[in-house]
Amino acid sequence: xxxxxxxxxxxxxxxxxxxxxxxxxxxxxxxxxxxxxxxxxxxxxxxxxxxxxxxxxxxxxxxxxxxxxxxxxxxxxxxxxxxxxxxxxxxxxxxxxxxxxxxxxxxxxxxxxxxxxxxxxxxxxxxxxxxxxxxxxxxxxxxxxxxxxxxxxxxxxxxxxxxxxxxxxxxxxxxxxxxxxxxxxxxxxxxxxxxxxxxxxxxxxxxxxxxxxxxxxxxxxxxxxxxxxxxxxxxxxxxxxxxx
Amino acid sequence: xxxxxxxxxxxxxxxxxxxxxxxxxxxxxxxxxxxxxxxxxxxxxxxxxxxxxxxxxxxxxxxxxxxxxxxxxxxxxxxxxxxxxxxxxxxxxxxxxxxxxxxxxxxxxxxxxxxxxxxxxxxxxxxxxxxxxxxxxxxxxxxxxxxxxxxxxxxxxxxxxxxxxxxxxxxxxxxxxxxxxxxxxxxxxxxxxxxxxxxxxxxxxxxxxxxxxxxxxxxxxxxxxxxxxxxxx
Numbered sequence: 001x002x003x004x005x006x007x008x009x010x011x012x013x014x015x016x017x018x019x020x021x022x023x024x025x026x027x028x029x030x031x032x033x034x035x036x037x038x039x040x041x042x043x044x045x046x047x048x049x050x051x052x053x054x055x056x057x058x059x060x061x062x063x064x065x066x067x068x069x070x071x072x073x074x075x076x077x078x079x080x081x082x083x084x085x086x087x088x089x090x091x092x093x094x095x096x097x098x099x100x101x102x103x104x105x106x107x108x109x110x111x112x113x114x115x116x117x118x119x120x121x122x123x124x125x126x127x128x129x130x131x132x133x134x135x136x137x138x139x140x141x142x143x144x145x146x147x148x149x150x151x152x153x154x155x156x157x158x159x160x161x162x163x164x165x166x167x168x169x170x171x172x173x174x175x176x177x178x179x180x181x182x183x184x185x186x187x188x189x190x191x192x193x194x195x196x197x198x199x200x201x202x203x204x205x206x207x208x209x210x211x212x213x214x215x216x217x218x219x220x221x222x223x224x225x226x227x228x229x230x231x232x233x234x235x236x237x238x239x240x241x242x243x244x
Numbered sequence: 245x246x247x248x249x250x251x252x253x254x255x256x257x258x259x260x261x262x263x264x265x266x267x268x269x270x271x272x273x274x275x276x277x278x279x280x281x282x283x284x285x286x287x288x289x290x291x292x293x294x295x296x297x298x299x300x301x302x303x304x305x306x307x308x309x310x311x312x313x314x315x316x317x318x319x320x321x322x323x324x325x326x327x328x329x330x331x332x333x334x335x336x337x338x339x340x341x342x343x344x345x346x347x348x349x350x351x352x353x354x355x356x357x358x359x360x361x362x363x364x365x366x367x368x369x370x371x372x373x374x375x376x377x378x379x380x381x382x383x384x385x386x387x388x389x390x391x392x393x394x395x396x397x398x399x400x401x402x403x404x405x406x407x408x409x410x411x412x413x414x415x416x417x418x419x420x421x422x423x424x425x426x427x428x429x430x431x432x433x434x435x436x437x438x439x440x441x442x443x444x445x446x447x448x449x450x451x452x453x454x455x456x457x458x459x460x461x462x463x464x465x466x467x468x469x470x471x472x473x474x475x476x477x
Contacts, residue, residue, distance in 0.1 A: 051383060053382060076385040084383040086380060088376050094402060103386070103395075104381075107394060108386060152384065153383075153384070
């Protein structure tokens with residue numbers, strides 16, 4: 001398997017606080033990697049360094065053979081190939097579900113409105129919200145909003161999808177619909193990095209699980225290895241805390 | 245003993261504020277004033293809001309020098325009474341060889357003052373758009389400008405419609421200040437008529453003209469506020 005995303009020596013400081021302390025991470029094409037760890041361990045920061053929403057203090061990020069840290073790289077062009085889904089959905093409240101999806105299609109990819117609308121409706125269909133194209137985010141449940149957010153990222157035909165705690169802000173009964181869409185993506189062969197505590201989903205779908213603590217990757221391996229026989233004491237501790 | 249003086253008081257009241265012959269006589273002049281007031285008000289609202297919005301957007305780029313200049317000028321305009329600026333420009337500038345018409349001075353000063361307040365209100369609106377909105381937009385490849393134009397500013401406008409409407413109405417009523425520099429707006433026409441007639445009737449006519457003019461504005465403002473409400477996600 002070829003590496004599609006490769007981070008080397010990622011370091012991120014916020015003032016005196018080091019959120020990432022030299023993280024090495026490789027993601028292969030077609031892989032689903034789960035990132036777990038206690039809050040404040042740097043999971044989200046790492047994810048956000050991958051598309052430079054967070055500017056790494058040091059280190060490099062290679063994406064599809066391009067060094068994203070290179071100043072000559074058009075980061076906006078690269079970002080649309082790294083789809084991102086946020087904990088708080090971050091849908092545009094003033095736009096309908098359809099327009100949430102079409103905005104970047106029209107303004108970044110330069111598609112005509114009619115074509116963008118067609119793509120948006122196909123994507124909303126794919127996440128099971130074909131009938132909600134005209135709804136504003138405020139009229140949708142959390143789970144529906146998150147699925148629109150997934151459609152928004154998917155419409156740009158990303159090479160990799162980054163999920164930053166996609167179900168943490170959802171009521172328990174709404175989590176399933178979002179995981180189901182992620183499972184479908186998985187089956188369609190999408191390359192994904194998922195920061196989440198949905199352990200059941202991780203067991204069922206992840207190729208690899210990474211455990212992070214204190215801004216470092218402490219351990220990684222198959223879900224069986226990390227969940228059944230973790231090597232590191234911190235990993236075992238964490239598993240006990242979350243009741244695994 | 246009680247009814248006669250009351251009838252007299254009432255007649256006196258009508259005589260003072262609503263003399264039919266004076267109403268007839270000065271209706272035309274006050275009508276002209278209404279047109280002038282409308283012209284200035286419209287120009288001030290359009291130009292002031294546009295300029296205020298433009299300044300707030302410039303601030304979003306966070307270029308320190310530019311922001312400092314904007315904040316400085318805005319604070320100056322917000323702290324000075326508009327009347328002081330109007331008098332300074334109208335009576336002061338001719339001594340350095342720059343004579344401006346009363347209409348122009350009134351328009352310029354009110355536009356600048358409205359722009360100053362509008363800039364602060366828009367800026368607060370831009371700041372109150374959640375960081376996640378920027379991040380979501382940037383993560384789909386939108387550049388800073390596109391993010392500002394298509395995602396942040398539309399939300400900022402919706403959030404600031406209420407304070408903006410109030411401020412706009414307040415500034416627009418200041419068109420009455422044109423009376424001190426000879427602009428033929430409502431109050432000027434009314435007080436001129438009052439001087440000639442010695443009656444308060446024209447002033448009452450002016451007041452009624454303002455009410456007729458601004459009540460619809462207040463209603464439209466309220467309509468815009470409800471129209472622009474949307475359930476926040």
